[in-house]
Amino acid sequence: MTRYETVIGLEVHAQLKTRSKIFCSCSTQFGADPNENVCPVCSGMPGVLPVLNRKVVEYAAKMGLAIDCRINRTSIFARKNYFYPDLPKGYQTSQFEQPICEHGHVDIVTAKGPKRVGVTRIHMEEDAGKSIHSAHDNASYVDLNRSCVPLIEIVSEPDMRNAEEAVAYLKAIRSILVYLDICDGNMEEGSFRCDANVSVRPFGQEAFGTRAELKNLNSFKHVQKAIDFEVERQIDLVEDGEQVVQETRLFDANKGTTHSMRGKEEAHDYRYFPCPDLVPLVLQESWLDQWRSELPELPKAREQRFLSQYGLSSDAAEVLTSERDMAEYFEAAVAAFAEPKKIANWLMTDILRELNQTGGRAGDLLLTPQNLATLVRMVEEGAISAKSAKDILPELLLTGADPEELVKAKGLVQISDTSALAADIDAVLAENPKELADYRAGKTKLMGFFVGQIMRRTKGQANPAVVNQLLAEKLK
């Protein structure tokens, strides 16, 4: 048992889903050609001025409302000054002394039980561009498409004590952002990014240890691995009587390690000061009332409702509500066929497996929730076997075909007609007198043999439940 306690605070950068940038009207579309979505403002030409995008304010305030923050009625934009080629103005316009939201919290559940994690602040800021270094011609290129794209930074309190809690917090934050429809939550494309501040201290010690800031955490798995590695590294240092250095460390996903990015001697003095080009942002009560009224049902509330309304297991309720489009998919399917537990089972097993393999999301599935409902209904009504349903699922997911038509085309309709099946059963019993005699003599295991023969005779289309029932009666 370790004698050290881990302390983790997280900084999340969420790219907001606005159509235009935070301070100009350029598009925020991902994937455009380099420097295609650029104008004099976001390329920092001499003489230009920023004009705040109102949508950004709305989204930042909604996130604050969703996690019970105090919303500051007046907030101030500030300049964070540093030189870098992809930072066209030589400063990032951000918020410093008076951010838009403060003092919120998020509830998480881990193996150790429920926990409340504090959120220190949420502030709005612009993203920088992207530097592309080419070894081929020994040059660096700058793409300013991302320059001025709106971000909110969500800063947690140092409340987390292990990597599992950190990941649970990140998942909760991401889920809320996606529910609010203000961020697409895509970690690979960088629209949901996270830096982790990690330190260790002996249990019982009040003062925090020296922290390292971990960057380049592009998935929840990386977050987990990077923190676990860093904690061990720091404990080893302390055990060896060495000092932890306050620094930024990059996670190397291939090696599963962290390494120093820049030392203390190069630490920046950002010289924050209020941005004179943007007047203080004053929020009107009527806007806040409006935004509050527009908040959707959030993941935790939906999870509770799924438990009570649909009688799902707590596991299913959590999994099906963590992604907004999965929850909506589930509810749309249930609306078409009111068997929530059966539908949940299909989603939790085959479909979730499919999504995990392809990295896709419920909202992107070609199989509509109505068609999934039809498939489940056909199984429940005995029109097809569960096995046939599973067999055709990959094709349904791939093509989005109508399950009823596909079942017909493939000749998978089950025979549940008792008179038709009775004839088949009689024929099988007549063809196998020895086995029939053995069965009657007490070898009841032969039941399975007869079922198999009947299934073969019907090319698998017999409804096994009906066959079992009829066979049992005939063999009495």
Add this chain to the structure above:
Amino acid sequence: MPDLTQLTLTQVRQQLADKSRSAAEVTEAALTRIQATEPKIQALLSLQAEEARAQAKALDAQGPDAAKPLWGVPLIVKDVLATKDAPTTCGSKILENFRPVYDATAVARLKDAGAIILAKANMDEFAMGSTTENSAYFATRNPWDTSRVPGGSSGGSGAAVAACQCYGALGTDTGGSIRLPASFCGIVGLKPSYGRVSRFGMVAYGSSLDQIGPMTRSVEDAARILQVIAGHDGRDSTSVEAPVPDYVAALSERGDLKGLTIGLPAEYWDKGLSPEVAEACGAAVKQAEALGAKTVPVSLKLSEYAIATYYIIAVAEASSNLARFDGVRYGLRDKSAESLIEMYVKSRTQGFGEEVQRRIILGTYVLSSGYYDAYYRKAAQVRRMIRQDFEAALTQCDVILGPVCPTTAFKVGEMTSDPLQMYLMDIFTISTNLAGLPGMSLPVGLGRETGMPVGLQLTGRAFDEARLLQVAGVLEKNVPATGIAAL
């Protein structure tokens, strides 16, 4: 009958409107005047003669348009304002040959009003200076005496207007940069209230202090240009949505100063004025009283802190505003640099002049960790108090009068060795910017000693430019005429 180029904007506008002069004729006369005077005063960084001729021709083809208040009027613009048809260098090597892709809002509004932009005017580099000697290209001379400075930083604009190269110019004013050259060159200069004119397209120096304003040969001319450039702009969040009154109509409402109270701050009148400035400005105050104004002493106790406050706030903002000149996307880049940091250092060292570097270093210092509270935060607090000081004084009077500068124009090279002495030239103008109020320089005659023009400063309530113009308009007709420089 005066030479065509010596007419005021108001006069030439009338002649253009009634077709007694064509835009081409007026433009050609101005270009000829520029040819004749430019070797002596060097007011211009670039000349757009062909574009101006083409524009004049196009205007003449359409005929006068009453909806365009500056139809066919040739103007000059300070080189700190972005112009898409002309270089915009800010008087700096770092922007040599730089051409913006857009027009500043104020420039676009002039063009929309039918004005013809002839040239870009010289200035102290990035508007940092009081004499135009800090231009990276050349120093501009005062048309009244070419051995003297024209004032700055809008010295090119001031000299060009005084030398009749154009009928008006745009200058910018962060701490006195319109009013000081207007005073030194014997013309009218108006710094509007902060937020009155859009700053979009003005290359920023001290963003919370900068304003664009007219420099002209008459008060009415200033009113006509302000009318065009004033008003809210969706591209500048600090531009204010207050309605823009009819300034020219306001001018005609007054023939005297009856019922007005003029405040005279002891801090401006008692302090080290040269005798000729004290005399000319004092005479103007006497004249105001004779015209019916009541004068009262007012107190601006904090004005002694104005220069210190200004040189913290302005340089802090400047250090950040000038960070974009890094050699990455435009402007000067040292091609010999072997690393990123070396590229920054070499490009900026070569591109920026001494005064600009001095202010960047000062600004970086006052914002740095550990010094922010002592300098920037304190200065911001003092600034609020200075504004309150003015607001209190302006409850006791309608307009505050004082000199623009303790002296008239001095000799080229006289002050360049002592930056602190140079900073003191702005002692009376700087607080107006800190307080965000409108300020104006009005010529009130020639100094008895030097024969150089003297400027009287008028400061008014925020967004009350109309009142300033009214008082200046009445005084203009009743003080000794400054006349036109014999160049």
